[in-house]
Amino acid sequence: MLSLRRGSVTAISERVEGLVRLEVDGRPCIAYPRLTGPVGLGDDVVVNVEAVELGLGSGGFDVLHVNLTRGLGLDAASGAHVMKLPYTSLQHSVRHAEEEGAGTEQLGELPVVCCSLHSQLAPVCAGIGPKPSVAFVQLEGGALPVSLSDTARALKRHGLLEATVAVGACVDGDVACVTPASALAWCAEEGFDVVVCGIGPGIVGTASTFGHGGLAAATAAATARALGGSPILVARISGADQRERHHGVSHHLRAVLALAGPVDVAWPEAEGSPTPIEEAVPVPVDGWQEACASLPLLHMGRGPADDPWFFAAAFAAGRLARERLG
Numbered sequence: 033m034l035s036l037r038r039g040s041v042t043a044i045s046e047r048v049e050g051l052v053r054l055e056v057d058g059r060p061c062i063a064y065p066r067l068t069g070p071v072g073l074g075d076d077v078v079v080n081v082e083a084v085e086l087g088l089g090s091g092g093f094d095v096l097h098v099n100l101t102r103g104l105g106l107d108a109a110s111g112a113h114v115m116k117l118p119y120t121s122l123q124h125s126v127r128h129a130e131e132e133g134a135g136t137e138q139l140g141e142l143p144v145v146c147c148s149l150h151s152q153l154a155p156v157c158a159g160i161g162p163k164p165s166v167a168f169v170q171l172e173g174g175a176l177p178v179s180l181s182d183t184a185r186a187l188k189r190h191g192l193l194e195a196t197v198a199v200g201a202c203v204d205g206d207v208a209c210v211t212p213a214s215a216l217a218w219c220a221e222e223g224f225d226v227v228v229c230g231i232g233p234g235i236v237g238t239a240s241t242f243g244h245g246g247l248a249a250a251t252a253a254a255t256a257r258a259l260g261g262s263p264i265l266v267a268r269i270s271g272a273d274q275r276e277r278h279h280g281v282s283h284h285l286r287a288v289l290a291l292a293g294p295v296d297v298a299w300p301e302a303e304g305s306p307t308p309i310e311e312a313v314p315v316p317v318d319g320w321q322e323a324c325a326s327l328p329l330l331h332m333g334r335g336p337a338d339d340p341w342f343f344a345a346a347f348a349a350g351r352l353a354r355e356r357l358g
Contacts, residue, residue: 159350
């Protein structure tokens with residue numbers, strides 16, 4: 033059942049590309065204007081309250097479901113024939129890259145960095161650096177709207193990210209693709225130097241071996257290898273996470289490795305770093321803190337000073353991708 037309530041927009045705190053942060057009857061809410069239309073003070077709206085009601089860690093706000101004041105009668109996208117969120121009340125047509133043509137079917141050793149968490153995206157892009165052109169392919173397993181990501185917007189401002197691709201049920205990217213394979217093919221066709229694949233903010237998690245969104249990294253790695261790309265897996269390691277399943281080498285990383293097939297795992301080569309696993313490729317990470325200093329780095333409430341190896345490992349994957357560019 034959808035948990036919905038009706039209310040009025042009482043405050044608007046921020047408008048950024050693809051996202052509005054507001055309050056409905058004094059309670060925090062977000063809206064995706066490219067999906068539900070414009071929103072203003074006093075609008076009569078219906079919001080989804082389920083994440084807040086359940087007390088989810090990444091769901092501390094409601095989501096605007098429909099704007100009864102100015103969100104009705106909106107026009108469909110011109111020339112689009114493929115639905116996002118099909119056969120739900122949120123189905124809407126979006127023009128997909130595949131509709132423009134078949135594109136390439138081989139990646140030609142294109143480096144593809146595979147993340148299991150959205151918080152790895154910023155340090156990966158810092159490791160790649162500002163010169164190569166980078167695309168972010170967002171896969172299912174966390175938040176579906178690409179526009180929720182403040183990190184992606186910050187990386188674009190810093191010249192570390194050029195385009196975002198929303199795959200499958202993911203929405204609101206610069207480009208939409210039906211599958212991870214066609215998304216990687218589009219990136220190769222467009223001439224990107226590096227592709228970073230991962231999930232949106234938050235993660236679907238159940239504390240089980242395979243019931244978590246981090247497995248999107250396995251899909252990305254296997255697909256990239258099958259298409260002739262050069263997949264690199266970001267190691268999820270932590271010296272600060274007190275949960276046994278995530279302390280040291282996370283069980284998420286082991287689950288991804290069980291399904292991804294042969295893949296290199298970038299490993300931070302520095303004094304005091306965790307003991308490498310069998311698949312590890314040591315990568316020097318000197319200067320990673322300085323390279324990441326102006327970027328949003330936060331994982332489970334911890335920053336780089338609290339859990340340095342988590343961020344250093346992601347930086348190592350980006351640097352390894354840059355090295356493979358020659």
